Amino acid sequence: MKSAVIVFPGSNRERDMLNALEMISGTRPAAVWHADSELPDVDLVVVPGGFSYGDYLRTGAIAARAHIMPAVAKAAERGVRVLGVCNGFQILCETGLLPGVLMRNADLKFVCREVMLETANADTDFTRKYAQGQVWRCPVAHGEGNYFADEATIERLEGEGRVGLRYAKGDNPNGSINDIAGILNERGNVFGMMPHPENMIEELNGCTDGRALFESVLEAVA
Amino acid sequence: MKARIKVTLKNGVLDPQGKAIQHALGALGFDGVEGVRQGKFIEVELAETDKAKAEAALDEMCRQLLANTVIENYAIELDEK
Numbered sequence: 001m002k003s004a005v006i007v008f009p010g011s012n013r014e015r016d017m018l019n020a021l022e023m024i025s026g027t028r029p030a031a032v033w034h035a036d037s038e039l040p041d042v043d044l045v046v047v048p049g050g051f052s053y054g055d056y057l058r059t060g061a062i063a064a065r066a067h068i069m070p071a072v073a074k075a076a077e078r079g080v081r082v083l084g085v086c087n088g089f090q091i092l093c094e095t096g097l098l099p100g101v102l103m104r105n106a107d108l109k110f111v112c113r114e115v116m117l118e119t120a121n122a123d124t125d126f127t128r129k130y131a132q133g134q135v136w137r138c139p140v141a142h143g144e145g146n147y148f149a150d151e152a153t154i155e156r157l158e159g160e161g162r163v164g165l166r167y168a169k170g171d172n173p174n175g176s177i178n179d180i181a182g183i184l185n186e187r188g189n190v191f192g193m194m195p196h197p198e199n200m201i202e203e204l205n206g207c208t209d210g211r212a213l214f215e216s217v218l219e220a221v222a
Numbered sequence: 223m224k225a226r227i228k229v230t231l232k233n234g235v236l237d238p239q240g241k242a243i244q245h246a247l248g249a250l251g252f253d254g255v256e257g258v259r260q261g262k263f264i265e266v267e268l269a270e271t272d273k274a275k276a277e278a279a280l281d282e283m284c285r286q287l288l289a290n291t292v293i294e295n296y297a298i299e300l301d302e303k
Contacts, residue, residue, distance in 0.1 A: 058290055065287060094290065101292045108238050148235065148293060175236075 001218050003029040003044040006072065006088075008063045013049035013086065013196065020198035021046070024214040034066040043221040044081045045072055047088030049141070049196060059102060059144045060090030069095055081125055081217055082190040086142055089182075089192030098185055098192045099157070100149030102142075106175025110143040116168035117181055117195060121161045124184055125220035126191040129212035135168050136209035138195040145174040145194040147183070157183055165193055223268045224301040225280050229289045230261035264288055276300060 003021050007014045014031060021029045021044075030040045039045060052063035063069075076082045076097055084092035092098045105111060117138050119130040130136065149157070154177055157163055165182035172179045174194070182193030197210030231237050237259050244258040266283070270276040280298045289296040
């Protein structure tokens with residue numbers, strides 16, 4: 001699997017993401033600078049976590065208008081898988097590749113801890129290596145992870161199986177509607193999630209529950 | 223031309239920051255504060271001298287970047303001096 005990770009000023013999880021992708025796919029991903037306007041030929045584009053542009057205006061708002069983003073949108077249109085993690089999820093919402101928005105955490109606190117996730121739909125390119133309903137460990141680190149969309153959008157997401165991941169019962173760290181932790185676009189090739197699976201990859205992390213997410217994409221594009 | 227843009231949360235969108243401000247006002251002894259909503263205020267200086275063109279451009283700026291219309295409303299005020 002060939003992949004690329006987009007790097008913005010203020011990204012800080014791109015190295016973890018590059019390492020995770022290399023470890024699981026066996027191929028070193030390309031790091032693509034935000035000011036570039038073309039993507040290499042890849043199967044997966046990842047928009048990583050961090051604080052792009054210092055979260056100015058709104059989280060992800062400036063990065064969503066960066067030079068490289070039209071190329072990401074075009075790749076998504078061609079069916080290339082696009083994964084946004086944390087700030088990457090916020091950016092994908094701001095570009096309109098995913099519906100809704102990530103608002104300030106309900107309790108206004110930055111939350112940095114491990115949560116339990118539930119695989120709400122295991123029939124997606126990003127979750128197929130998990131069992132339906134599987135509960136797994138994953139860290140979160142964000143101040144704006146409170147997913148919000150209008151009622152009609154939420155109904156559609158739920159009805160179409162586009163909620164891929166939820167925070168397990170009682171473990172919602174940010175007030176997100178319906179405990180939503182990760183959602184898909186209509187076509188199913190763009191996925192955004194707040195938790196950091198790239199930090200649950202190695203035995204050294206104490207847990208490797210995040211691997212299956214990347215292995216899912218690996219299998220999907222094979 | 224100078225424009226003043228107010229970006230506010232739509233009705234029904236939870237505003238935890240506004241709530242926190244309301245609580246803090248209560249703690250300071252300001253009774254009867256029934257609600258606080260926090261928004262953004264943005265000033266934009268434009269080279270444009272035509273009012274209609276300026277308004278159209280500002281509207282586009284709001285829709286493309288300054289506001290996220292999923293959760294926010296915006297209001298534009300033009301200072302023609």
